[in-house]
Amino acid sequence: xxSTILAQKLNIGxxxxxxxxxxxxxxxxxxxxxxxxxIVSLLFALILPIAGLLLFFYLVAGGFNIMMSRGEPEGLExxxxxxxxxxxxxxxxxxxxxxxxxxxxxxxxxxxxF
Numbered sequence: 001x002x003s004t005i006l007a008q009k010l011n012i013g014x015x016x017x018x019x020x021x022x023x024x025x026x027x028x029x030x031x032x033x034x035x036x037x038x039i040v041s042l043l044f045a046l047i048l049p050i051a052g053l054l055l056f057f058y059l060v061a062g063g064f065n066i067m068m069s070r071g072e073p074e075g076l077e078x079x080x081x082x083x084x085x086x087x088x089x090x091x092x093x094x095x096x097x098x099x100x101x102x103x104x105x106x107x108x109x110x111x112x113x114f
């Protein structure tokens with residue numbers, strides 16, 4: 001049962017993760033001994049698009065709250081807080097991505113900044 005679960009494949013940005021830490025790069029080369037930076041890069045490649053979708057839905061929900069408040073201060077404030085929270089969260093996630101890529105570049109753990 002466990003070997004079946006670990007045999008699953010996940011394709012992220014042209015790279016394939018298979019089983020316990022076997023990564024196939026876009027050129028077809030296999031990396032059976034991935035570094036922590038490789039795993040973090042793959043996670044960021046998966047997390048950022050999901051965060052972008054969540055940002056969109058939170059912005060729409062915040063705008064909906066503002067429209068449906070009909071001028072009531074509580075509803076307006078709720079919508080503004082939702083929009084602000086979504087933008088701040090996405091900004092923090094983007095900074096974490098850039099910071100991790102920058103540290104990888106400084107310490108020679110991976111490719112360039114992007």
